[in-house]
Amino acid sequence: MKTGTERTDVVIVGAGFTGLSAALELKAAGIDFLLLEARDRVGGRVESRQNGLGERIDSGGQFLCEDMPELMALIEARGKTLVEAYVDGAFTAQPATSGREAEQIYAGSMAIRHRMNAIAPDDPDIAGLTVAAWLERQDDADEVKAVFRSMIEGLWCQALEKMPLWHLIDNDRRITNEVSELQYFVRETMHSLADDLAGDVDDRLRLNAAVTAIEHGPGGVRLISAAGTIEALTVLIAAPPVMVSKLAFTPPLPAALEQALGVWQSGAIIKVLVRYPKAFWRERGLSGMVMWRDLHGLFACDVSKDDSHAALVVFIGGPLALRWRELGDAALRAEVTARLTQALGPEAAGILDLSYRDWTDDRWSGGAYGDLIVDVTAVDAEPTILAGAPPLHFASSELSPSFPGYIEGAIVAGRIAARKIIAERQIPG
Numbered sequence: 265m266k267t268g269t270e271r272t273d274v275v276i277v278g279a280g281f282t283g284l285s286a287a288l289e290l291k292a293a294g295i296d297f298l299l300l301e302a303r304d305r306v307g308g309r310v311e312s313r314q315n316g317l318g319e320r321i322d323s324g325g326q327f328l329c330e331d332m333p334e335l336m337a338l339i340e341a342r343g344k345t346l347v348e349a350y351v352d353g354a355f356t357a358q359p360a361t362s363g364r365e366a367e368q369i370y371a372g373s374m375a376i377r378h379r380m381n382a383i384a385p386d387d388p389d390i391a392g393l394t395v396a397a398w399l400e401r402q403d404d405a406d407e408v409k410a411v412f413r414s415m416i417e418g419l420w421c422q423a424l425e426k427m428p429l430w431h432l433i434d435n436d437r438r439i440t441n442e443v444s445e446l447q448y449f450v451r452e453t454m455h456s457l458a459d460d461l462a463g464d465v466d467d468r469l470r471l472n473a474a475v476t477a478i479e480h481g482p483g484g485v486r487l488i489s490a491a492g493t494i495e496a497l498t499v500l501i502a503a504p505p506v507m508v509s510k511l512a513f514t515p516p517l518p519a520a521l522e523q524a525l526g527v528w529q530s531g532a533i534i535k536v537l538v539r540y541p542k543a544f545w546r547e548r549g550l551s552g553m554v555m556w557r558d559l560h561g562l563f564a565c566d567v568s569k570d571d572s573h574a575a576l577v578v579f580i581g582g583p584l585a586l587r588w589r590e591l592g593d594a595a596l597r598a599e600v601t602a603r604l605t606q607a608l609g610p611e612a613a614g615i616l617d618l619s620y621r622d623w624t625d626d627r628w629s630g631g632a633y634g635d636l637i638v639d640v641t642a643v644d645a646e647p648t649i650l651a652g653a654p655p656l657h658f659a660s661s662e663l664s665p666s667f668p669g670y671i672e673g674a675i676v677a678g679r680i681a682a683r684k685i686i687a688e689r690q691i692p693g
């Protein structure tokens with residue numbers, strides 16, 4: 265562990281995709297910086313682990329699609345191999361529903377989503393409404409609403425009762441992909457991309473360097489970290505809002521900024537990877553995609569790399585993740601296996617390996633794909649955080665103008681913040 269005081273121009277706190285992208289941007293501009301990361305690895309919410317078969321698997325962010333230009337470009341530039349997710353065949357609705365009926369129910373839920381997104385986020389008629397309260401007012405059949413709830417709680421990992429409607433619309437409008445976001449994943453793991461990016465800033469990276477306190481004034485900033493004290497002119501905190509709100513600032517942040525950071529809540533996600541000897545569902549004309557409308561936030565799809573690597577990923581999102589984490593290890597495994605068996609037949613019990621990563625309450629990234637605002641009145645929270653309190657700047661995927669809550673969003677957010685810092689540093693005087 266390094267101790268003592270180091271000095272640099274810019275400190276970036278957090279080596280997720282936001283911090284890594286910002287670091288590469290500063291490096292290209294020839295600006296001196298240090299990148300401090302609390303964990304013993306880079307990637308943040310993009311992470312890989314070994315499963316019980318000794319295979320390295322993405323236990324965090326994994327998927328992308330051709331409509332995410334910055335991430336696609338990085339993957340190509342770094343020579344990664346894209347695997348196209350298998351989507352041929354029928355999707356499975358749970359509880360079991362005939363093909364035609366299922367199609368109608370699922371089309372109905374998409375119609376609710378389109379109706380919702382046609383509302384302007386600042387429409388006075390929706391001021392103060394949560395997504396749940398708005399949904400209650402819709403005339404759709406209960407089954408259709410249940411699918412909508414399952415889809416949104418799965419995607420945003422948060423209870424509809426907590427989500428401001430304007431915030432969901434505002435986020436959803438920034439997610440502009442036309443093809444499925446589950447189109448591709450990276451054979452070498454998405455996490456290997458984070459490692460490759462970190463390789464370019466190796467000498468500037470400090471792992472195991474959790475920042476606990478930040479003292480700032482006109483003359484600069486002092487950061488107290490597990491790797492020692494660092495003095496800098498400018499700081500970019502590249503961590504989600506909930507994590508930022510846990511830092512001790514001296515003097516305290518301006519009241520409006522402190523309030524803006526305090527209105528977010530981390531969602532909850534448990535990601536499960538189930539390996540099988542073969543992709544048995546394909547032989548039965550199924551895509552392996554399963555959506556449960558009786559267990560909101562539960563979703564599965566095929567992530568087989570090839571014939572010798574048959575796999576399903578199961579996402580347990582939102583309030584369901586908070587309930588199922590209380591089950592304990594054996595009961596959680598049994599629950600996932602039972603649900604897959606119900607949906608895809610008895611062969612789903614013939615598991616080679618089931619590995620899961622519980623992100624709920626993750627110490628350094630919150631509990632899900634992204635934090636969400638949970639105060640219906642906090643319409644200024646995002647612009648207030650983005651304005652920062654120079655020399656303190658903030659960025660994270662949640663605050664991205666495109667694809668908030670996604671890896672693409674993190675890359676964009678990191679680059680924008682870095683360019684702002686570069687521009688400030690180029691102003692003479």
Ligand SMILES: Cc1cc2nc3c(=O)[nH]c(=O)nc-3n(C[C@H](O)[C@H](O)[C@H](O)COP(=O)(O)OP(=O)(O)OC[C@H]3O[C@@H](n4cnc5c(N)ncnc54)[C@H](O)[C@@H]3O)c2cc1C
Nearest residue numbers: 278280281282302308309325326327475628661669670671
């Ligand atoms: C299970 C799961 C599945 C996902 N699936 C996908 C997917 O398929 N596709 C997709 O596009 N996105 C997915 N996401 C979302 C995506 O991974 C994130 O939105 C994105 O990676 C966030 O990047 P970030 O850099 O903004 O934040 P983070 O990745 O959270 O990075 C913040 C970093 O800051 C560090 N940090 C925090 N506090 C401190 C401190 N005090 N001192 C020092 N360091 C600190 C953290 O350790 C972390 O490394 C998924 C996320 C999860 C959890």
